Amino acid sequence: MKIWDLRTFGMLRVESGHALPVETVAISSDSRLIASGSDDRTIKLWDLHTLKQLNTIAAHSAYVSNVAISPDMQTLVSTGGGDDNTIKLIDLQTKKTRYTLQGHKTPVDAIAITPDSKKLVTGSFGQLVSRNRAISTLKLWNLQTGKLVHEFSDNFSSVKSLTISPDGKILVCGNDDGTIKLWSLDTLKLLGTFEDGSSSVLRVAISPDGKLLASSNEDSIIHIWQFN
Structure with a gap:
């Protein structure tokens, strides 16, 4: 995982905490936290200012395909790839999985959280x-309860x-x-x-x-x- 300065376009640092390739990264709304998901099946949390590793979360049975941090900094969302079609809602305070969502029958390739x-x-x-x-x-989905709210039945394509x-x-x-x-x-x-x-x-x-x-x-x- 590489950190870049957008003002100078220079690389600040390279981090290699994962054992296998990094699939996805997300930055928190307060610009203080990085979440990274890897083929090694773990999510790592990093301090963006010190670039120190804070936590390692093992949430999926296959590689981690997506991570996102809610704007209110309360929830980390992750998805599994391969034969793991689950979505995890992880409490950012306790680092524990709050809900496991299992509505998709195929791997989840994209996620988005409302403002x-x-x-x-x-x-x-x-x-x-x-x-x-x-x-x-x-x-x-309802991000607070983990309940399915609606399926957009007209969207069939991947x-x-x-x-x-x-x-x-x-x-x-x-x-x-x-x-x-x-x-x-x-x-x-x-x-x-x-x-x-x-x-x-x-x-x-x-x-x-x-x-x-x-x-x-x-x-x-x-x-x-x-x-x-």
């Missing part, structure tokens, strides 16, 4: 049940990336089929679809003012969309 730290969105790989029916790949607007009202979902779907987190209805006809949407990001959406594709193209 108010009340909701969690998860997206998984697509899977056909029959010729005309597929598993819903997009789910909404979810590659998720982000939520700064006001917490719109969910943006980048899919493997090249579509970007916009969902209302108030009404849970589809607001629109961006489709450029290109390859899988690997990442999506919204500007802090909520007006522009950037997406990156497997064909090496970055698209900028008028979002609001």
Whole structure:
């Protein structure tokens, strides 16, 4: 794991606390904590200022595919890869798993937390049940209780990336089929679809003012969309 200074573009330090490759990292809203997830099946917490390792959490039976820290600094969310389709809600104070979510039948590839730290969105790989029916790949959870709130049944394609607007009202979902779907987190209805006809949407990001959406594709193209 490498730490960089965004002002000078210089590398500050290299950390090698994991035994196997690091799959995912997240920084807390107060810029003091780093969470890293690895193929060694552990999550490590680091002090961003001293770069000292604080804790090691063994939460999954396979590699750790995603980590995220809630904006209120109360919950660490992690997902397992391989044959571990679980989502863990870990209390950041006790470092203990508060809830294990098991709604997905395939590995979870993307997660996003609303700015108010009340909701969690998860997206998984697509899977056909029959010729005309597929598993819903997009789910909404209550982050406080761990309860499933809603399944977006119209989203069948594998979810590659998720982000939520700064006001917490719109969910943006980048899919493997090249579509970007916009969902209302108030009404849970589809607001629109961006489709450029290109390859899988690997990442999506919204500007802090909520007006522009950037997406990156497997064909090496970055698209900028008028979002609001």
